[in-house]
Amino acid sequence: MTSETGIGAAVRRKEDARFITGMGRYTDDVNAAGQTWAVFVRSPHARAKIDGIDTRAAAAADGVVAVFTGADLDADDIGDLPCGWLVKSKDGSDMIVPPHPPLAVDQVNYVGEPYAVVIGETLEAAKNGAEAVVADFEELPAVADLASAASAQQIHQTVPNNQCYDWELGDQAATDAAFEKAHHVTAIDIVNNRLIPNAIEPRAALGEYDAAAGSYTLHTTSQNPHLERLVLAAFVNVAPEARLRVISPDVGGGFGSKIFIYAEETAVIWAAGKVRRPVKWRAERSESFLADAHGRDHVTHAELALDENGTFLALRVNTMANMGAYLSTFASSVPTYLYGTLLAGQYRTPAIHVQVQALFTNTAPVDAYRGAGRPEATYVVERIVETAAREMGIDPAELRRRNFIQPEDFPYETPVALTYDTGDYEASLAKALEHIDYAGFAARRAVSQANGKRRGIGFSCYIEACGLAPSQVAISLGAGVGLFEAGEVRVDVTGSVTVTTGSHSHGQGHETTFAQIVSDQLGIPFENVTVLHGDTGRSDYALGTYGSRSLAVGGSAIVKATDKIIAKGRKIAAHMLEAQEEQVEFEDGCFNVADSNQALTFAEVAFAAYVPANYPLEDLEPGLSEKAFYDPPNFTYPAGTHICELEVDPETGVVDIDRFVAVDDFGHIVNPMIVEGQVHGGLAQGIGQALLEHGVYDPSGQLLSGSYMDYAMPRADDLPSFTVDTTVTPCTHNPLGVKGCGEAGAIGSTAAVMNAITDALGVASVSMPATPETVWRAMRRE
Amino acid sequence: MEVTMTVNGTAHSLGVPDNALLVDVLRERLGLTGTHVGCDTSQCGACVVHMDGAAVKACTVLAGQADGTEVTTIEGIGTPDALHPMQAAFRENHALQCGFCTPGMIMSAIDLVQRSDRLDERTVRAGLEGNLCRCTGYHNIVKAVLAAQESMQEGA
Numbered sequence: 001m002t003s004e005t006g007i008g009a010a011v012r013r014k015e016d017a018r019f020i021t022g023m024g025r026y027t028d029d030v031n032a033a034g035q036t037w038a039v040f041v042r043s044p045h046a047r048a049k050i051d052g053i054d055t056r057a058a059a060a061a062d063g064v065v066a067v068f069t070g071a072d073l074d075a076d077d078i079g080d081l082p083c084g085w086l087v088k089s090k091d092g093s094d095m096i097v098p099p100h101p102p103l104a105v106d107q108v109n110y111v112g113e114p115y116a117v118v119i120g121e122t123l124e125a126a127k128n129g130a131e132a133v134v135a136d137f138e139e140l141p142a143v144a145d146l147a148s149a150a151s152a153q154q155i156h157q158t159v160p161n162n163q164c165y166d167w168e169l170g171d172q173a174a175t176d177a178a179f180e181k182a183h184h185v186t187a188i189d190i191v192n193n194r195l196i197p198n199a200i201e202p203r204a205a206l207g208e209y210d211a212a213a214g215s216y217t218l219h220t221t222s223q224n225p226h227l228e229r230l231v232l233a234a235f236v237n238v239a240p241e242a243r244l245r246v247i248s249p250d251v252g253g254g255f256g257s258k259i260f261i262y263a264e265e266t267a268v269i270w271a272a273g274k275v276r277r278p279v280k281w282r283a284e285r286s287e288s289f290l291a292d293a294h295g296r297d298h299v300t301h302a303e304l305a306l307d308e309n310g311t312f313l314a315l316r317v318n319t320m321a322n323m324g325a326y327l328s329t330f331a332s333s334v335p336t337y338l339y340g341t342l343l344a345g346q347y348r349t350p351a352i353h354v355q356v357q358a359l360f361t362n363t364a365p366v367d368a369y370r371g372a373g374r375p376e377a378t379y380v381v382e383r384i385v386e387t388a389a390r391e392m393g394i395d396p397a398e399l400r401r402r403n404f405i406q407p408e409d410f411p412y413e414t415p416v417a418l419t420y421d422t423g424d425y426e427a428s429l430a431k432a433l434e435h436i437d438y439a440g441f442a443a444r445r446a447v448s449q450a451n452g453k454r455r456g457i458g459f460s461c462y463i464e465a466c467g468l469a470p471s472q473v474a475i476s477l478g479a480g481v482g483l484f485e486a487g488e489v490r491v492d493v494t495g496s497v498t499v500t501t502g503s504h505s506h507g508q509g510h511e512t513t514f515a516q517i518v519s520d521q522l523g524i525p526f527e528n529v530t531v532l533h534g535d536t537g538r539s540d541y542a543l544g545t546y547g548s549r550s551l552a553v554g555g556s557a558i559v560k561a562t563d564k565i566i567a568k569g570r571k572i573a574a575h576m577l578e579a580q581e582e583q584v585e586f587e588d589g590c591f592n593v594a595d596s597n598q599a600l601t602f603a604e605v606a607f608a609a610y611v612p613a614n615y616p617l618e619d620l621e622p623g624l625s626e627k628a629f630y631d632p633p634n635f636t637y638p639a640g641t642h643i644c645e646l647e648v649d650p651e652t653g654v655v656d657i658d659r660f661v662a663v664d665d666f667g668h669i670v671n672p673m674i675v676e677g678q679v680h681g682g683l684a685q686g687i688g689q690a691l692l693e694h695g696v697y698d699p700s701g702q703l704l705s706g707s708y709m710d711y712a713m714p715r716a717d718d719l720p721s722f723t724v725d726t727t728v729t730p731c732t733h734n735p736l737g738v739k740g741c742g743e744a745g746a747i748g749s750t751a752a753v754m755n756a757i758t759d760a761l762g763v764a765s766v767s768m769p770a771t772p773e774t775v776w777r778a779m780r781r782e
Numbered sequence: 783m784e785v786t787m788t789v790n791g792t793a794h795s796l797g798v799p800d801n802a803l804l805v806d807v808l809r810e811r812l813g814l815t816g817t818h819v820g821c822d823t824s825q826c827g828a829c830v831v832h833m834d835g836a837a838v839k840a841c842t843v844l845a846g847q848a849d850g851t852e853v854t855t856i857e858g859i860g861t862p863d864a865l866h867p868m869q870a871a872f873r874e875n876h877a878l879q880c881g882f883c884t885p886g887m888i889m890s891a892i893d894l895v896q897r898s899d900r901l902d903e904r905t906v907r908a909g910l911e912g913n914l915c916r917c918t919g920y921h922n923i924v925k926a927v928l929a930a931q932e933s934m935q936e937g938a
Contacts, residue, residue: 013876200917201820284822680921709825
């Protein structure tokens with residue numbers, strides 16, 4: 001039974017009280033006495049040799065406290081920004097990692113790359129100082145896109161052909177053999193357009209050095225403060241972990257872009273130690289465009305082999321993935337283990353082979369952005385399946401149905417290294433078809449036709465893998481960190497409960513969802529549970545929030561901790577009630593002795609643990625506080641069907657989404673209101689990719705889409721209202737039976753929109769973003 | 783220059799540089815950090831406040847232009863115990879996630895309702911196109927504004 005605040009209830013969020021009244025506390029709201037300001041000096045060139053940096057005028061400028069370059073960091077043994085996942089090429093060699101100093105030393109490799117930082121008494125003084133820094137650049141020809149990446153211009157001395165790695169997965173021989181037998185082969189060439197994440201809060205940092213303790217505190221906009229601390233301590237060498245505290249207070253959206261350890265916060269925390277004063281930095285939006293890690297940017301050729309009934313025989317995929325100029329923190333894992341492994345989709349394709357070339361270009365680093373590899377995989381699979389259906393004259397829903405992995409097939413081992421634990425793909429397809437009124441589509445299309453419009457419908461049956469795990473498997477595949485999560489449940493003397501988690505909320509509502517779980521588990525009022533996060537000084541080392549892992553991994557750690565609380569509580573209650581431990585049951589917040597009327601409330605037991613008058617001190621430690629680490633045995637596999645129905649105006653090329661249905665299977669749901677919100681936001685980003693957003697560099701490597709006037713963010717009047725529903729097959733291997741919902745919207749929706757546009761137009765392909773001009777031209781091309 | 787303005791009902795006289803922006807004065811001089819800065823091109827709307835009752839983007843208003851005006855920020859429209867109907871509707875309809883765009887969105891939405899006779903989904907969407915949200919997909923924001931319209935007009 002669902003209580004009003006327990007698991008399954010649409011509880012209104014605890015965190016909202018501060019956000020709607022202007023009392024949120026974001027990094028830029030935090031200031032320290034005597035703080036200075038940092039302004040970064042950034043490369044105007046996509047590729048240039050640095051023959052010298054003259055900082056004398058800047059250092060002498062009014063109000064400038066200090067000017068630092070890469071040489072200063074180097075002199076202090078500050079290391080390179082590392083990449084946390086080592087991918088091996090198909091020939092067994094390690095990927096090539098070019099040097100990535102926080103401040104460029106000899107060469108700049110993308111527009112916006114920082115090569116100096118000016119510390120000023122005020123922001124204005126630092127800006128004026130930054131303008132006075134003079135670098136002697138020798139401009140070099142740039143490699144601006146994937147098409148020219150393998151050309152003669154070699155960006156890094158150590159990286160021939162600009163190739164980071166050439167990776168493969170799957171059985172090539174079996175795949176080739178299946179293609180030999182194919183009745184039909186569908187081939188597509190697609191581009192997954194570069195996106196710029198654009199959390200509305202720009203990145204920021206405040207570094208403080210405590211000379212008395214020799215310790216550092218960094219406030220920063222991070223999705224994973226512990227990872228930030230680990231990297232800054234162990235790899236970048238700013239300070240030992242024990243003397244570095246990283247705090248991520250309220251963070252205004254991340255979408256992946258705030259996972260990574262960037263140059264700016266590295267330089268800020270280091271500089272705070274050098275100038276012995278707090279140093280503050282906040283990005284201007286133009287800096288976010290230039291220097292936040294971008295997303296996607298794949299060029300792919302794919303082929304699908306089918307028999308005469310439309311049964312999939314094999315899938316062959318060749319992808320070039322843009323890494324940008326340097327390897328960002330998790331860049332290498334995105335187009336490999338988060339992409340190639342997802343190419344089975346929801347289908348029983350028996351043979352799959354994928355090859356991915358990761359290439360460097362003179363553009364901003366590319367890394368995980370909402371979905372990270374899985375949207376790219378879904379786009380390949382769902383575009384090619386839809387295309388095959390049209391080519392073979394099979395209804396696209398029917399073709400998918402014929403190839404779905406069936407409920408009785410689980411656990412299902414794919415040809416690309418994953419084992420799906422559970423799912424029911426037909427159930428979500430059926431529900432989505434009902435919501436969209438698929439039966440009525442033909443009639444609606446006729447009406448549109450009569451009105452001079454073209455109506456189309458597009459499907460996307462996506463799968464994703466969340467809660468990247470288990471640690472041992474990931475580490476064996478090149479991950480540099482474990483992938484568990486930590487949770488602590490601290491019962492206070494009076495029975496209220498403080499929960500700490502390594503997961504970080506930057507919009508996801510953990511303070512509410514996790515409180516619902518603990519309230520339910522311990523049978524205590526929701527109001528009595530407070531969730532703390534985002535501070536390495538408060539919680540144990542853990543990995544933070546990315547890949548829709550917070551509930552499945554972080555929530556599971558908290559459940560494990562509450563289990564330990566209950567187990568200890570039973571021992572205490574047994575002593576107090578003079579019963580055997582086995583006789584004590586815990587239900588609805590009470591410890592009861594079976595078949596008796598003897599009972600103690602949770603608060604009574606908690607009090608006894610801290611005021612141990614009647615307590616088995618000889619056998620049991622006092623106190624009631626437990627922590628747990630949870631390392632999942634497998635990924636979770638959310639899946640679902642998204643359907644987009646839209647009209648195109650053939651005169652203008654304008655696309656108008658008439659209805660959008662998303663039916664997702666996230667397993668059990670803790671807070672349906674929050675889950676729907678996550679889906680809505682993901683859909684907006686996926687639809688944004690399809691219709692609006694595009695990170696564009698010109699051939700010289702200048703970023704053309706460097707502001708909100710040039711980069712089309714989805715606005716309220718660009719989007720429809722959504723129909724969102726769920727089906728449930730509980731995850732089989734975590735205590736809550738949950739899967740993760742943060743990325744599904746962005747993973748599934750893009751292909752649905754593009755399938756609908758190509759259906760409306762009756763053309764094989766339209767490139768993203770499908771702006772009116774692109775659509776208008778596509779109509780006239782064929 | 784000297785600027786005199788009433789902010790959330792309290793009169794202030796401040797000496798500010800001629801080029802000071804209203805948003806910086808609010809955030810840095812008056813400590814009203816609920817008003818946010820999300821861009822540098824006046825596009826995102828995170829900084830929207832009311833000046834003499836009308837929504838303005840505080841990142842594009844000089845503090846000097848606010849001289850003699852009444853400014854209301856997110857901190858001035860309600861408290862956790864006595865929320866403005868728009869604040870209550872945002873919470874009730876889960877119209878916020880990370881909360882960063884929320885103050886500007888709420889201030890724009892209040893202005894939109896106040897200057898409109900009758901809003902529907904289409905006009906709410908058109909009316910909020912000056913405010914970016916990256917979290918919600920706007921779905922619940924639209925719902926919240928329509929719901930708040932009901933309660934604000936009942937209350938009027």
